Amino acid sequence: MKVARRPEELESGRRIAAVGSFDGVHLGHRRALETAIAAGKPVTVVTLWPHPRLVLGNHVELLSTLERRLELLEEAGVDETLVVEFTPGLADREPTEFADSILRQIGAEIIVVGENFRFGRGAAGDPGLLAQLGFDVRTVPVLPGISSTAIRGLLRDGDVVKAAALLGRPAEIEGTVVLGDQRGGTLGYPTANLAAPAELVVPAYGIYAGSAIGHRAAISIGVNPHYGGDERRIEPHLLDFEGDLYGQRLVVELWQRLRDERAFASEEELVSQITHDVADTRAALRPI
Secondary structure, eight states, X not given: OEEESSGGGSOSSOEEEEESOOTTOOHHHHHHHHHHHHHOSOEEEEEEESXXXXXXXXXXXBSSOHHHHHHHHHHTTOSEEEEEEOOHHHHTSOHHHHIIIIIITTTEEEEEEETTOOBSGGGOBOHHHHHHXXXXXXXXXXXXXXXXXXXXXXXXXXXHHHHHHHXXXXXXXXXXXXXXXXXXXXXXXXXXXEEOOTTBOOOOSEEEEEEETTEEEEEEEEOOGGGTOOSOEEEXXXXXXXXXXXXXXXXXXXXXXXXXXXXXXXXXXXXXXXXXXXXXXXXXXXXX
């Protein structure tokens, strides 16, 4: 999939454009992508980065990094993605100016958007305006109950199974493997200490079953209370894995929340519980 940062980086020609944030590329987003692909080729996604709410001073925890968003769009069959840098200046453009400087400039003729899509200064632009401007607009109805906001709420509650049902794939946490306390190795269960980007939503603290790089993983998310920790840690233990992951980007699927995190009466009790967690991880089912 070709990724462009400016409209002029795309070859001239007629295009079908799917426009939106696509945070998490959930089932609602995939409905829009399927609608665009069914209309013909090539399909170009137009997405904004950073998230507009962040630029405008509001708080939002994202479901995926831009890198992961692009990977998921490619997996969905998108030919090209134009990543438009969202700035206060862009937010202040009139909707017609946004449409002319981006959508018309890339040769978009068919525009696929969600029915609640808004753009331009004061969010004054909508699918009806795009139709008035001469675009062939295909509006995709919002799927009941499916939104990035709903998925974020489920993840904050630790309900990764319901989150997977809305995503159409397992929920994920990603980051770079950095040096940690290295306690896991001394206990017989070495872990990768994952530094997640600050803008990502992190699921409720607890122990999860999941996978990473083709290996099942028992994942601890929390402050490691047994050792009196107060700093959040994300520590997957990859089953049947040997190797050095330091410095690597890791995308970890979350299949099932196994239990709360807690302190134990002794290190022996902690190791016994980890052994049970690993057994539960081997038995866990991928939710979708």
